[in-house]
Amino acid sequence: MTINKIEFSIFHFSSINKQFSFVECSIPKDDGSLATFVGFRIQHDNARGPMKGGIRYHPEVDPDEVNALAQLMTWKTAVAAIPYGGAKGGIGCNPRELSMSELERLTRVFTQKIHDLIGIHRDVPAPDMGTNSQTMAWILDEYSKFHGHSPAVVTGKPIDLGGSLGREAATGLGVFFATEALLAEHGKSISNMKFAIQGFGNVGSWAAKFFHEHGGKVVAVSDITGAIKNPNGIDVPALLKYKKSNKSLNDFQGGNAMDLNDLLVHECDVLVPCALGGVLNKENAADVKAKFIIEAANHPTDPEADEILSKKGVVILPDIYANSGGVTVSYFEWVQNIQGFMWEEEKVNHELKRYMMSAFKDIKTMCQTHNCNLRMGAFTLGVNRVAQATLLRGWE
Numbered sequence: 001m002t003i004n005k006i007e008f009s010i011f012h013f014s015s016i017n018k019q020f021s022f023v024e025c026s027i028p029k030d031d032g033s034l035a036t037f038v039g040f041r042i043q044h045d046n047a048r049g050p051m052k053g054g055i056r057y058h059p060e061v062d063p064d065e066v067n068a069l070a071q072l073m074t075w076k077t078a079v080a081a082i083p084y085g086g087a088k089g090g091i092g093c094n095p096r097e098l099s100m101s102e103l104e105r106l107t108r109v110f111t112q113k114i115h116d117l118i119g120i121h122r123d124v125p126a127p128d129m130g131t132n133s134q135t136m137a138w139i140l141d142e143y144s145k146f147h148g149h150s151p152a153v154v155t156g157k158p159i160d161l162g163g164s165l166g167r168e169a170a171t172g173l174g175v176f177f178a179t180e181a182l183l184a185e186h187g188k189s190i191s192n193m194k195f196a197i198q199g200f201g202n203v204g205s206w207a208a209k210f211f212h213e214h215g216g217k218v219v220a221v222s223d224i225t226g227a228i229k230n231p232n233g234i235d236v237p238a239l240l241k242y243k244k245s246n247k248s249l250n251d252f253q254g255g256n257a258m259d260l261n262d263l264l265v266h267e268c269d270v271l272v273p274c275a276l277g278g279v280l281n282k283e284n285a286a287d288v289k290a291k292f293i294i295e296a297a298n299h300p301t302d303p304e305a306d307e308i309l310s311k312k313g314v315v316i317l318p319d320i321y322a323n324s325g326g327v328t329v330s331y332f333e334w335v336q337n338i339q340g341f342m343w344e345e346e347k348v349n350h351e352l353k354r355y356m357m358s359a360f361k362d363i364k365t366m367c368q369t370h371n372c373n374l375r376m377g378a379f380t381l382g383v384n385r386v387a388q389a390t391l392l393r394g395w396e
């Protein structure tokens with residue numbers, strides 16, 4: 001494939017250890033027309049190590065959102081006790097409307113613009129919404145043209161290019177371990193609990209699979225095309241197969257269709273948002289039926305909803321812990337690439353469980369020490385660890 005090198009502009013501004021980069025990415029579309037997209041990489045903090053965070057392809061990606069997500073990564077890597085800082089990136093585009101070859105050209109042009117900003121010991125991207133292991137393979141290939149073969153420059157790669165066994169499932173598996181730990185604190189288990197899951201992409205589909213395999217009843221699921229419900233529990237393996245071949249949940253026979261927006265207020269014990277940010281807000285928070293919310297998505301609950309839900313007694317497991325399984329296994333992938341020694345999947349999953357349990361214990365200790373909820377406990381833990389590294393470096 002020929003990649004047309006097209007003129008570009010790049011704009012950076014930075015504070016002490018923070019850098020915002022906006023790049024213009026122009027590509028020829030399959031029909032010969034030219035399309036221009038804006039890409040971002042926002043690096044928030046590197047006190048604890050190289051910056052780390054996903055790259056999102058979504059029409060609503062904007063600098064404020066990417067900045068907020070980059071900050072979340074700083075606290076998340078600290079809560080997970082992995083030696084990274086935080087960053088996030090994205091391109092304002094609708095990946096559903098681009099062909100594979102257009103996505104490849106866009107990813108390669110974006111990489112040409114940011115290759116000097118990322119690096120094995122500087123900033124290590126990974127998949128997020130709208131991107132996947134194929135996107136990482138293109139970034140790796142393009143980056144390697146400038147810097148030589150560098151598998152550790154991205155994580156979430158295909159296994160054949162140095163990806164880690166278990167990374168694909170890791171965020172969903174981490175969500176499962178986190179939910180198990182939280183429910184155990186409340187004298188409950190996954191078995192027979194009713195789950196409603198918003199989003200059936202990487203995170204949502206794996207989380208649903210693990211809940212189902214452990215006896216949980218997945219009573220409602222949605223994707224961007226629609227939502228389905230079944231009070232007796234959806235046959236998750238059948239739904240996974242259906243979604244793979246139809247790219248949509250619509251017309252799945254093992255449940256009844258329902259309005260997309262009703263998923264979040266559907267009757268269930270555990271609500272698991274696995275799609276966009278800000279979906280729980282003052283418009284719907286009072287109507288949420290779940291007793292537990294597991295923030296598998298980043299920032300699904302806005303501050304007003306957080307207050308309403310807390311007053312209702314809903315227990316919220318915060319994103320910077322609940323979805324940290326993905327970045328934790330990304331860390332294992334990076335370690336394997338640097339060591340040049342690949343782990344077995346059993347070891348990856350065993351270590352993931354150990355890290356998730358250890359972080360949960362540390363958050364609970366913070367909650368007890370400061371008499372606060374899980375979100376405040378997790379943020380206090382993360383911010384303290386970053387502050388300590390910042391002080392030790394002599395930056396403050």
Ligand SMILES: NC(=O)C1=CN([C@@H]2O[C@H](COP(=O)(O)OP(=O)(O)OC[C@H]3O[C@@H](n4cnc5c(N)ncnc54)[C@H](OP(=O)(O)O)[C@@H]3O)[C@@H](O)[C@H]2O)C=CC1
Nearest residue numbers: 128129130171199200201202203223224275297298323326
């Ligand atoms: N991937 C990872 O390792 C990690 C992801 N996260 C977070 O998890 C969330 C999901 O990411 P990921 O699974 O990777 O992304 P994917 O792109 O794989 O999946 C996103 C899912 O959300 C669905 N969706 C989009 N808009 C809506 C909507 N309005 N209503 C219902 N469903 C919707 C999509 O539908 P459709 O399938 O029809 O496109 C898709 O099923 C994001 O917030 C991300 O930041 C956090 C940590 C790590």
Ligand SMILES: O=C(O)CCC(=O)C(=O)O
Nearest residue numbers: 053054126128326327330
């Ligand atoms: O795996 C990673 O490095 C980053 C994952 C991510 O973007 C996230 O946790 O939000």
